[in-house]
Structures are given as structure tokens and as C-alpha cells.
Amino acid sequence: MADKFEDTFSSKTNYTGKGLMKGISRRRILLSGVSATGVAATIVAGGVQANTxxxxxxxxxxxxxGKFTGKxxxxxxxTSGIGEETAYAFTREGAKVFFCGRRENLGKQVEEKIKGFGGEATYMRTDVRKEEDVKAFIEGCIQKYGRIDIAFxxxxxxxxxxxxxxIPLDNFIDILTTNTVGEFLCMKYEIPRMRxxxxxxxxxxxxxxGHVGFSTTAHYNASKHGIIGLTKAAAIENANYNIRINSISPLAVDTPQLRESFAFQGITYEQAVQGFVTKRIMTPHxxxxxxxxxxxxxxxxxxGMDLDVTGGQLAR
Known part of the structure; x- marks a missing residue:
């Protein structure tokens, strides 16, 4: 991230670190209900539209x-953000999507929306921190569709x-368990099926x-560095089995999680993008x-590669 964005993070050093942004509901914090389109309009009005x-x-x-018909x-x-938008994108290209998330009501909404525009999707409640949930999720997809062609x-x-x-130890462990161990568990059960x-x-x-460090986000940094390492090792192990394994690294993307984070810290989109190479927030699409x-x-x-989708930030 850019220097100014880093400064915004590091200027608030009196956090207790107790829990995931306590008192702020992800569903409530949508920058006062502003949609992704509205945010884009706000950024344009503020003179920070991308030069790309x-x-x-x-x-x-x-x-x-479509490109993924039958896959x-x-x-x-x-159930939200990048994952939700990717589910829409794959189904619009003809794929059958089997997806999960912890928030069952949102999962059902996404499933119904996909079916509403003619796509095929199945939601299954899953907590990726739990091995038994991940195993059941993978097996559920196999039972439903017989195979897994692509896993995101x-x-x-x-x-x-x-x-x-x-940082309390339980918070550090929770973020690594969700982000890093969760992806490890997914690959643990996806790879044998794909082989x-x-x-x-x-x-x-x-x-x-996963590429650089930011003050006050060591737990998140550690989790994402670990994912890139896991990806490289898994790719080498499975190259001869016709399994391609890559990772993808965004900068800031207009998702409920980002809005929650910015609202908690009192950061506006315009403040955040001032130090970005591409001076805007990326879209989930x-x-x-x-x-x-x-x-x-x-x-x-x-x-075995990590795709840089940071709008040029890692080129610095």
C-alpha cells in the first residue's frame, strides 16, 4: 500500500485489538448505504478517477x-464481496457453482439471485476453520456434480x-486459522479429487x-504471506498431475469488508487512494x-505464481 495509506493505518496505534472491529456490523456498514457504483461516482467527483x-x-x-459451460x-x-461477484461471473459464463460461507441467509440470497438470472448454483454453509466442515463441503460438491474443475x-x-x-494471541490464531489454514484445508481435500x-x-x-508489510496489520500480513507460500509449494507438487495452482493479490477492493475497515478507522476512500498508483478502489468485478x-x-x-491485481502498486 501507499505511504499515505500506511500512515493512516499506523497513526491509530491505540487499538485494543479485541475482536473483529467490535460493534460494527458488516451488513450495516456500506458507507451509509452507498453501492459500488455510488462509490465510483464519488471518487470520480473527487478527482481521483483512475488513469487506466x-x-x-x-x-x-x-x-x-460461455468459456466455462459445463465446468x-x-x-x-x-456470500459477499469478491467471492459473490466471482460466483456471478462464472455462472454467467455457463459454469455450475457450488459455494459456501458462514452467513446462511446471505448464501441463500446469492443462490436465489443466480437462479433468478438463469444460472446454476448451490449454497452450503461451511466454516473453513473447521476441517470437518471443509471435508463435507468438498464431498457435497462431488455428490452434487461429480467433480471439481475449478476451485477458488x-x-x-x-x-x-x-x-x-x-495483538491478543487468540486474534492472531483466528486470522491465521481462517485465512491460511482455511485455504490449506481446502487444498488438502481438493487436490486428491483433482488428481x-x-x-x-x-x-x-x-x-x-502477502508481498509487503504494513504497520498494525502483522496478523493479516502473516496470513497472506503464508497463502503465497502454500500456493507455490502446492503448484510444484501437483504440476505433473495436470493441476494448475495460482494465487491472486488485490490491493483495496470495494467490498463490505473494506468498507467496515475504513469506517472503523475513519478513513475515506479519497484519503486511501491518494498514494495508490491507480488512484481508485478496484471493483469486485x-x-x-x-x-x-x-x-x-x-x-x-x-x-505457482501470484497474479498482481494491485493496479500497479507492487511495481514500485
């Missing part, structure tokens, strides 16, 4: 001859910013925080399209 190509609008209809796609953490291990959390010496079926594609959600690229036949030579 404007992102395309998402498809609104199903392509029966089975498994997605974790798809996306589920993750962001904890209350705090300096290392103030038996003759191949597959796995995409893990990492972050710019942009990240979803990058995931679809890694899962496509245009990326057959890519394995």
Missing part, C-alpha cells in the same frame, strides 16, 4: 456457450488493526499484504475477471 482503462460492466445474461466451480466465501479458495477475514505487542479426475485448477486468494482469466484456457502455462 475504465472497467467493463458485468454481464447481465447467461452465455450458454464445476467451487468457491469459498461467496477465497474465504478470509480482516482483523482490527493493532501493533504486534497488543483422481485427471486435473483441475485452484486459485487462492492472497493480497498485496475486476478481481472476478482476473480469477476467470487464471481459470481459463488462456492461462494454461501459469502455475
Amino acid at each position: 482503462q475504465k472497467p467493463p460492466e458485468p454481464k447481465t445474461t447467461i452465455d450458454r456457450n 464445476v466451480v467451487l468457491i469459498t466465501g461467496a 479458495n477465497n474465504a478470509g477475514i480482516f482483523m482490527t488493526p493493532a501493533e504486534i505487542h497488543t 483422481r479426475q485427471g486435473g483441475g485448477i485452484i486459485i487462492n486468494m492472497a493480497s498485496v499484504a 475486476e478481481i472476478a475477471q482476473a480469477v476467470l482469466f487464471l481459470a481459463s484456457n488462456q492461462a494454461t502455462s501459469l502455475t
